[in-house]
Amino acid sequence: MQRLALASMEIEDFGTVSARTVVAGVEAMCDPLGALYLPETRLLVVSDLHLEKGAAFARRGMMLPPYDTLATLKVLEAVIARHDPAIVVSLGDNFHDRVGSAHLPEIFRTKIADLARGRDWIWINGNHDPDGTVDLPGQFADELHYAGLAFRHEPSLVSPAGEIAGHLHPAATVIRREKAVRRPCFATDGRRLLMPAFGLMSGGLDLRHKAMTGLFEKQNLIAHMMGRDRIYSVRFSNLRG
């Protein structure tokens, strides 16, 4: 539970733990809690929250712990408190299944309302929750075009320029001396950026997986990997040393 611990820690110098990157000319900060912050527009992006994942499994007979929503919202609260964004974009798969937001316990509904107070909140629809959210603040949409960037859940195959997407839960593996360490990452080649999954009970997919094929210009690809308490930026070609 590194991120939950990290969320409750005081960070003295945000610059040393985060990583700066530029997507289609727009400056962005990769926060070690798993969110992307665009300072010029005061816009915060999180992706693949997968809220109520435990409950979604319980509905199908697997009694996973019911604490994932609580944990994910705690981290979300911390990252919102840090940046105080004007706009929050949640990039799809906000809930793990279609009925997730309708069945959301009241206490979490209130928590999200508190977080959204005083800012714009946009739910992008994902493949797990294509019908939008029920009884939650903010608006929902399939895509958002704003500040020269396109925000959508699944990366498009035709227009990479200026795209911020989620869906694939990118993770990268560093190999040194026959030892491998795999971590979720922000993946960008300067044209598009793929967000790591923000949900605390969501896994990752390696950048070498065939689902990633053709998304990036490999020579420019950098994985901003989520370490215990900071971001480590590693060039794709340098992952295997």
Add this chain to the structure above:
Amino acid sequence: MSTIDSAAGPALLPAPFADWFESKGWRPRAHQMELLSRASAGESLLLIAPTGAGKTLAGFLPALTDLTRRGKIPPGSAFTGVHTLYISPLKALAVDIERNLTKPVSEMGLPITIETRTGDTPQAKRQRQRLNPPDILLTTPEQVALLIANGEAERFFKDLKYVIFDELHSLVTSKRGHLLSLGLARLRRLAPSLRTIGLSATVAEPMDLRRWLVAQSPDGESHAGLVTAPGGAKPVITILKSEERVPWSGHSAKYAMPEVYEAIKAHRTALLFVNTRSQAEILFQALWAINEDTLPIALHHGSLDVGQRRKVEQAMAENRLRAVVATSTLDLGIDWGDVDLVIHVGAPKGASRLAQRIGRANHRMDEPSRAILVPANRFEVMECQAALDANYLGAQDTPPVGHGTLDVLAQHVLGMACAAPFDEDDLFAEITTASPYTGLPREKFARIVQFVATGGYALKTYERYARIRKTVDGLWRVSNPGIAQQYRLNLGTIVEMPMLNVRMVKRGAKGAVGRGGASLGKVEEYFLEMLSPGDTFLFSGKVLRFEGIRENECLVSQAFSLDPKVPAYAGGKFPLSTYLADQVRSMLDDPARWGELPDQVRDWLALQRDVSSLPKRDELLIETFPRGSRHYMVAYPFEGRLAHQTLGMLLTRRLERAGRRPLGFVATDYSLAIWALDDLGYSFAVERPSLENLFDEDMLGDDLEAWLDESFMLKRAFRNCAVIAGLIEQRHPGKEKTGRQVTVSADLIYDVLRSHEPDHILLEATRADAAAGLLDIQRLGDMLARIKGHITHRRLTRISPLAVPIMLEIGRETVAGEAQDFLLAEAAEDLIAEAMGEAGI
């Protein structure tokens, strides 16, 4: 108990049996007749016999004679349930027994039907068996669990008279054994008059098995009767005395290959045992490299494709092979033709395991088995010598049966709900008759039932999704039929590591990868993650080139590299047994026993005595010395790798807190090395900290707790518990998942659960599991108590002879926990350096 003279045979044996024995020129053995008469009189029994003593026939005699007296069931009679259940740990063994049993039964013309039922049995045959059961059903523990969870179980087992457990010693010590003990408790309820017969090799604590075989009650212990067959001829065991230099460290024993090859040539068929699958691969490769006579030498281990394994077994049974390199997959009881030599490469790690493996040679008990031990390094020379002494002395170090685990209990509770609605008190009374669960508190059972129903969380949000519910009549029932289907798909206690199938493909002229060829077996996913296309590794006896991963398969092609990477398999590493550890320590302490050791090992020990000292049997020797820019401490507890790893973690934490700046540690079966920036020798000399404090037993308190929660080993144990307990499915109806696709990451669930409900019953089960298995905490505790006040510190100026083996291991250890981020930092630093370079700085 009285022994029965074999002259009493005719009275007990029905005519066809007596005639059959006579026609073969055999006489029933005393232990066979004793077992027959006592079982027929209604006793449950444990038979302890060496291999080759006619154990199997003995086990079946009571059932066969009873069935012969009963006669054939006339057609049109009312349904008759199964009469005898035979349960074996291996599918192959059940199939083998069918062959061996059918032969005498048909020769005697007995009116008895015998069938097998395993995971390989076709659906139609299983269906038919439920409607029309055979008299004798030969099966596995998993099939028993399936049968008793079925709604027809009551009818199927109502006539059950005998349950025979083969290789009981190997069944009972695992979670599989725990599940089987619960299954037996249910069978006893369905057929109250059933008798059990356990067949076992020699074990350290026969009473554990005798209790296991019969129902326990709160009023006092009960146990099955004991029948012991006399031991056979003493095995002839030698340690390979090589002309070559025995290496300081390593596990491959490559130095001894020419001599091993000569030994194979001098015998009809040799079985070569190793401890890990990667050792098997290396040994096989090394033997073929010098196989000038192209002797048929084969390979057999658990990761290989099933078809390939069956082929090897077949060839072995037909005496077409001269040697097979095998892991523990061949430890157990199938007859493999004419094996006249067992070669054990590497130390056996336990005296009982060695006895079992040596028993694989020559299944006739009146002739001695022959075995050669091939130590792979110098410590193993001593270990082999100790094991050899032990085998002569008949010492045993089989593991204890252990307390029944909670994850297995959860699985069983769901299975019982699938069979029929249950009353919680009744089921509790039933499961506590199983000896591993006798001491289970009622309250803990209630928590398990809650866990099965809704996950048992303090936050009760899943009531409406419950898998089982208590209805108005007070009985627990499954909520819907889908639950039972889910249960059947995920039943069992063997949790797969995420594995990928390895498939051979042809490489096209332009490097294009062709379509599928032969499947070679399975390899762990984490190993493949470290490979890039073009890398080579050793698998299935071949050097393979990794081409990539397509869907759920790892594609490989034939490679010609001579320096492959070797699969670093997770499974198959046994720690040194407590008994052998003590023997090795006593050998070190007693130069009079060095006479048995090869010259080079003796010289090594003598040199150690001169420049440092040798550890006394009950003391702990600690050496400190500088090397390069670092300071080392090496401890020699001889308590096995797992206990040493735990000790290493705890000591490193303590040294860190004392400000001694430790950098890392590495553990082997024999010793433990820690390195630091500070001069540890000086620190101990001025008692900052003192060694007595450093090694104080209180490290097993808070330090252990704190470390445990962070430990990757706990995550591994959790995954296992979560799958067995049914929290995570390995397979979902309609989507047959492989280990790779376990639907959610167990690590993430562990993290969420630990931070929100650390007292959850599944975390409790995980900690208990880890403490018993992966961490060997009991053993560590015993060791710390033993060495209290007996620590000897040698401050040396340089490395000692005894320290060389472990120093050679440094750099081969795996990284875990916090250390992982160092690797990330290293890769990121590279990026910075690169970026700086680009900027022209």
